[in-house]
Amino acid sequence: MIAVRNLSVTYRSSEREKRAVLGVDLAVERGRMVALAGESGSGKSTVLMAIPGLLPATAATSGEILLDGRDLLTCSEAELNAVRWRRIALVPQGAMNSFTPVLTVGRHVEEELEVHLGLSKREARERIPALFALAGLDGGLAARYPHELSGGQKQRSAIALALACNPEYLLCDEPTTALDVVTQRDIVVTLRRLVDEQGVGMLLVSHDLPLAASVADRLCIMKDGRLVEEGEPRTIVDHPANPHTRALVGALRELEEAP
C-alpha cells in the first residue's frame, strides 16, 4: 500500500515561495483505483510526482510517503531507483514528451527490462509484443520513433512502458488529456482492466471529474493544495459536501442539461 500522510510541498525560488500542497492524506491499495480530481493548479500533479521522488530540486517536502511502511521521502536516489518502475511506475501526461526523441519506443521498454530485470537484449525484445498487447497496441509499433506515433498510440506506448517490469502500482498523470473522446474512453477502459485483471494499484490524476468518477473506486477532490473531499464517487457526485465540489458538479449538470 502507498500511504501519503500529511504531505506538504513548497516550491522555493529566489523571489517567492509557492505552497503547492498542504497536508494531504491519501492511500492507494493494490487492485483499487483512486482518482485525484481538481482544477489545474490545485496541486494534484505535485502529489503524484512526489511519490516516486520526481519533484524539482526547488521543492521542499514534509510529511510521509509510505510504501508498505517504508518512507520514500527519506530514501536516497539509489534506493528510489530500486523502487521506481519495478514497484511504482508512471504514465505521464499525454502532452509531455516523455520519450527520448532519438530512440524508438521499443528501445525504451527494452532498456527498462535490461536495467531492472537483468534481461539480455534478445529476451527483452521477445517480451515487447505481449507488453504492447496489454496496452492495446500492435507490437510492430515498437520499432517506431516517438514522433511517428499518433497521440493515442504514444499514450498506449507509455502504458506499455509503464507495465514493463510488472509494477505493483501505477501512477497516471492526466493520461487522457489532449486526446479525442473515443481514444480517451478506450484508454480509461484499458487502465480499469489493468486494475481488475492484473491487480495493479492505481492513482489516476485528472481534471476531468465525470471521467474520474466513472472509473475510480474512490474519488478525492483537491483545491488550492488541500484535499477538500474524499469518498465513493457516486456519493460525491450526487451529494457533494464541499461548496467547491458542489460548484464543480453543478457546472457539470448545466453542461449536461444544456442541449
Place this chain on the structure above:
Amino acid sequence: MRRRTLTRRWSFWCLVLLAALALFGGRLFSAPPDAEVAAPFSKPFWLDRSLPPTVTADLTPDAPSAEIPWSWGAPSRFFVAADMVADAPGRTILWTKPGGRTVEIAPLKKGVERDGRDMAFKRALGLPPFADGAASLLDERGTYRLSVDGQGPWEGTVRLRLDGGRWGLFGTDQRGRDIAALFVAGIRVSLLVGIMATLIATALGTTVGLAAGYLGGWFDSAAMRLVDLLLSIPMLPILMALAAIWGKGLWQLVLILSIFSWMGTARTVRAMTLSLRDTAYIEDLRGIGAPTAYILRRHLLPETLPLLLATMTLGVPGAILSEAGLSFLGLSDPRVISWGRMLHEAQTFGTFTAGAWWMLLPPGLGIAVLCLAFLDMGKYLEERTDPRLRGGALS
C-alpha cells in the same frame, strides 16, 4: 549579484575611459605618436631603476646652459644637434664634467650634429675608433653641464639627447617610438573600425531583415539563402583576399568588415518582423491602407530597435578582432597605427630576439579588454530588453 544600473557595470566605465583616451589621450604626450623619442627597445621606466633614463635638454640664447644630474652608467647614445637660423662664429658647445673638466663638442654652426657613435666625432675627442663616445663623455657621477660658450649673437636651439634604456609607461618599440603614445593612438582605430563596421553592418542587416520578414516571398528566400551562404564561408581568407585586392586603407577595411558581418542581424530582425507582422495591430494598420514603407519605418523598426542596440554592441568585438587579425598579418596600412599593427611589428621586429615583451602586452591586452567590455555591455543591454535573460552569463 545583480547589477542593473548602467553606471555599476565595469564595462561602462572602461568604455568611457577608453573613449576619453581616444579623444584626448594625444595631449598626454608632447611628441606625436610616430616620433622617435628614445632608444629602440627602451624598457618601461618602472622596470629597472638601475638603467639610465632618457634625458633631453634644450639650450636657447635665454638659457644658454643646462645642468644634467647623472647617477647611472653610460647611456647608449649621446646626441647633440643645433637647430640654427645662421652660423654663430666665435661660439662653441661645451660639455662640462662634474670634476670640472671641459670638452669642446662642436662649433655652433647651422645644422651641426654630434653623435657619440660617430667616427669623426670620436677622433675629434681623441678616442680610439672602437671606444664608446657616450661612455667617455659620461664617465663620472654628478652634475654635468651643457652650455653655449664664447662671444657673439646666436639664434636657435641646441638640443641634447642622452638615450638611456628606459622610457615612459610602456617603453619604446624597435624604432624608438613611445609605446604608450602608440597605444593611445591605437584605441582610436579599434573603436572607429569596430563601431563603424558594426553600424554599417547593422543598417544593412536591419534593412534586409525587415524587408525579408515583411515582404516574404522570393525576396525572403533569396536573402536567407545569401545569409546561409555568407555564414558558411570562412571569413578571414576572404577578408585577406579583399584587403589585398582592394587596398589596405582604413575605410576599405571598414567596408569589407561590414559586408561580411550583417548576416546575424538580418536573421534576428527577420525573425522579429515575422512574429510582429501577424499581430493584430499591424494587420489593422494594413487594413486601413497604411503603406508598407510607413509600417516598416514607424512600427516595426522601433519595435526592433532595443534589440538591435544589444546585437550591435555584441557585434563590435568581432569587428575589432577581425581588424586586429588582418593588421597582425600585415594586411593593413603601415602608416595607420593600430593595436593589430603594433602586434605585427612586435612579432616581426624583436619581441623574441630583443625580449621586448612590453611591445606585446599593451596592444594585446588592450584588444582583449575592449572586446570584453563591449561583450559585457551587450549582455547588459540584452538583459534590459529581454528580462528573461537576467541573472545569466556574466552578471
Place this chain on the structure above:
Amino acid sequence: MEVYGLDKPMLTQFALYVKSSLSFDFGISFLTGRPVADELRSRVPNTVALLGSSLLLSALLGTWLGIQAARKRGGALERLVLWGGALSYSFPSFFFQLMLLMVFAAAIPIFPLRGSLSVPPPLGGAALFLDYVWHLALPVLSQVLLGFGGWALYVRNLMVKILGEDFILMARGRGLPERRVLRGHAFRMLLPPLLTILLLSLPGVVSGAVLTETVFSLHGVGRFLMEAVTGHDYPAAGASFFLLALLTVASTLASDLLYGVTDPRVRLERGRGR
C-alpha cells in the same frame, strides 16, 4: 605568354582553369616557380595534423566540461565555462599565442620558437616524429586552450536545455541509473547538433590556421594562403581558395548527411519532402 596559356581566348582560359583545378593541377606558383600542387602536397599533412589534433582535443575537453557544467548549475565549473567561453570570443587568438611563445619558448625555452621541424631535422623515424610533435605541441596547446571555451559554452547551453526536457525527468523516473540517463539519453540527444557544429566549424578552423601558422612559422596551408594573397601569387591563391571552397561544400554536405543518420526526426522530414 604560352607558359600560362595567355594566348588563348578568355573563355577557353577559364574553362581550362576550371578543368585543371578539378584535377588538382593548379599551375605554377609566381613566387617559388614550383608547381602549386607540389607545394600544397608538402603542406597539407602539417595543417591536418595541427587542426585535426587541436580540434579533436578541444572538442573533447569542451564537451566534457560543458556537460559537467550543465549538470551542476551555479557551480564553480559552470562559472569557469561561462568565462572561458566569453574569453575565447573576445581574446585575440594571435596575442594569446604570442604570449605563450614569449613565455614557453623565449623566456623559458621548453618549446621551439618557430618552424615545423628542427634545422637540420634529426635522423631516424622515431627521433623525427618526436621532433615533429615537439614543434607541434605549443601550437596545438594554444589552439586547444583558445578553442575549448567556445565548445564548452555551446555544449553547456545545449545540455542545459536537454536536461530540462520531460524525457530526461522521465528517464530518471523510470529508475535508470544517472550514468545511463546521461549517456543513453542526454548525450544521445546532444550528438546530432554536436557533430553538425564540429563539421561546420571546419572551414572556420582553417582560417584560424592562417594566424596560428603565421605566429609559429609552421610550414602549412594557412601560411601558404597568406603568402599567396599578400604576394599576389594568383595560381597559389586560386588553389588555396579552391580547396577552401571544396572543404566548405564537403563539410556542409557531410553535416547534412550525418544529421539525417543521427536524428530520426530529420530523416522523416526528408522522406516527406521528396
